[in-house]
Amino acid sequence: MTKIYADSEVCSWHLAQINLEIINEIAAGHPAVFHMPYPYDPGFELKIERAVAMCPKVVILVSELHRDSAKFIINHQHPKIEYFICGFVKGYANNSWMDWFITTCDFYKDTDILTQLVPYKIKPKYFDVLLGWRKPHRDVAYNFIVENNLLDKVTMTYLLDKTKPIDQQGIWEVAIPDNTFNTVTHINYLGKPVSLSQIIPVDVYNQTAYTVVAETNYDNHYSFYTEKIVKPILAERLFIVFSGQHYLRNLCSLGFKTFDGIIDETYDSVEDNDQRFKLACEQIQYLIDQPQDKILEQIRPITEHNKQVMLTTYWYGYFIKELRAVLLAHTN
Numbered sequence: 001m002t003k004i005y006a007d008s009e010v011c012s013w014h015l016a017q018i019n020l021e022i023i024n025e026i027a028a029g030h031p032a033v034f035h036m037p038y039p040y041d042p043g044f045e046l047k048i049e050r051a052v053a054m055c056p057k058v059v060i061l062v063s064e065l066h067r068d069s070a071k072f073i074i075n076h077q078h079p080k081i082e083y084f085i086c087g088f089v090k091g092y093a094n095n096s097w098m099d100w101f102i103t104t105c106d107f108y109k110d111t112d113i114l115t116q117l118v119p120y121k122i123k124p125k126y127f128d129v130l131l132g133w134r135k136p137h138r139d140v141a142y143n144f145i146v147e148n149n150l151l152d153k154v155t156m157t158y159l160l161d162k163t164k165p166i167d168q169q170g171i172w173e174v175a176i177p178d179n180t181f182n183t184v185t186h187i188n189y190l191g192k193p194v195s196l197s198q199i200i201p202v203d204v205y206n207q208t209a210y211t212v213v214a215e216t217n218y219d220n221h222y223s224f225y226t227e228k229i230v231k232p233i234l235a236e237r238l239f240i241v242f243s244g245q246h247y248l249r250n251l252c253s254l255g256f257k258t259f260d261g262i263i264d265e266t267y268d269s270v271e272d273n274d275q276r277f278k279l280a281c282e283q284i285q286y287l288i289d290q291p292q293d294k295i296l297e298q299i300r301p302i303t304e305h306n307k308q309v310m311l312t313t314y315w316y317g318y319f320i321k322e323l324r325a326v327l328l329a330h331t332n
Contacts, residue, residue, distance in 0.1 A: 004327055005032040007047070011061065018324040026050065031057040031327050040068035045076070052080050059326060062086065063099040065224035066217060074221070082326050084319060088250045090221045095322050098254075098315045104198045104230040105311055111190055116202050119236035120300060122292045127284060128208040129156035130170070130201065132183060132228075137218040137242045140277040144284065153288050155204050159183075173201045198227045205235050209292050212284065215243035220271060223250045233310045236303035238262070238295070240283050245271050255309045257302045262295065263287065 003021045006012040011033040012022050026032055032051045037044055051058045058078075062069055062085040073089050084097035108114055129145060131138040142158050145151060157170040165179045166172075174189055176196060183197040205211075211232040217224050223244055229251070232239045238259050241247050248258045248268040258265055263286060267279035287295060 002328065003027070003030050005030060005051075005055070007033065008035045010035040010063075014061070014320065014323065015327075017320055018327075020324075020327065026054055028054045029056065031055055031059065033059045033061065033327070036060055036062045036064070036069050036072070038064035038066070038069070040066070040072070045072070048076060048081070052078055056080065057082060057326065057329070059084065059323065061097055063097065065089075065222055067219060070219065070222040084323060087223045087225045088253075090246070095319070095326075096254075096315075097319045098225065100226045101230055101310065101313075102316045102319075103195075104227045105234070105315070107192060107194050107198060108200070108234055109311065110192070113190075113200060113202060114234060116206075117200075117235050118206055119303065120296045121206075122296070123207055123209045125153055125155055125208045126288045126292070127154040127156075127210050127212055128201065128204045129154050129212040129214075130204070131156070131158040131212075131214050132197075133159045133162070135214075135218075137273070137277060138214045140274075140281065141212055141214055141242055141284075144281040148285065150284075150288065155208050171201065171204060172196070173199050173203065195227070198231070200231050200235055205237065209296065210238045210240070210287055211235075213239045213241045213243070215241060215247065218242065218244050218273060220245040220273075223247045225251070230310065233303075233306045236300075236307050238287075238299045238303065240280050240287075241268075242277055242280055245269065245276065255313065256306050259299060259302060262298050262302075 003023050004015055005026050006015055006022045015022055015033060032055045048058060058081045060081060060083050062083060065085055065087050070089050073083055073092060083094040085094050086097055086099050129141060131142060145154055145156055159166055159169050165181050166183060167176045167178055167180045176187060184195045186193045186195055189199060213228050213232060215228055216226050246268060248265055252258060263283045267276050270276040270279060
């Protein structure tokens with residue numbers, strides 16, 4: 001009988017999709033599946049050490065790839081451990097679990113929201129710059145817009161006051177509950193639960209031509225892909241990304257295309273953060289200086305391709321097939 005230890009409801013749910021029997025305690029000879037906690041809990045290391053000592057295979061699902069979780073992956077490489085992560089860790093081969101791709105796409109496949117967008121129509125403004133909570137790489141984009149007197153060319157929001165709820169800051173596509181402090185808060189939207197951060201800002205997109213993606217993180221040794229990149233891809237938009245080195249290169253390895261040749265994307269290969277962000281800012285200015293009709297015509301084959309890849313790739317199927325193969329190779 002195939003029996004697997006699952007340390008959380010998340011693990012149990014995925015194991016149920018492949019009809020594996022779940023046990024509630026780590027048992028010698030049986031594989032174990034863990035969901036890496038976020039925020040990171042130092043006690044997680046002891047759990048994994050115990051599991052490695054007892055189990056033939058230990059699977060760790062990583063839906064939130066941040067500095068602590070990337071460090072854990074780098075420091076805990078073991079023949080018994082298999083990681084499924086939502087991106088890439090530089091220098092380490094891991095399986096993909098593109099959870100933000102999966103959940104965001106699943107929501108939009110069941111709505112008509114994307115039909116409300118007009119991606120190739122000339123817009124009154126050039127960029128949406130929806131920056132989220134304050135972080136150093138987002139400061140760079142914000143300061144560039146302000147210091148170069150580009151506020152009238154873009155729609156920009158920045159959540160600068162941690163003591164103030166986000167319903168009192170920014171621009172939101174839908175009404176959100178009072179005293180909301182977290183952009184990943186789930187709300188009921190069109191009769192379905194969805195994270196606030198996953199909601200495509202239709203009104204903003206239909207008033208702006210391109211998107212600045214200020215990703216969650218900007219470390220060079222890993223790439224974490226979130227709803228922030230999914231939304232402009234689904235909306236058929238050109239994007240400039242403020243994140244870590246090789247974010248775009250790694251994205252292309254998943255089947256997407258980016259915009260080198262239309263803009264200069266050499267910023268993606270630059271290791272130094274300040275220089276990489278400076279070059280990305282230069283591309284914002286470059287696009288503002290170009291006629292929109294010309295750029296929108298050039299990007300269309302790329303943006304249509306990207307939307308197709310995002311919506312038709314069976315991201316969950318690839319993940320669950322590989323998870324099943326890993327576990328069944330090590331079961332009693």
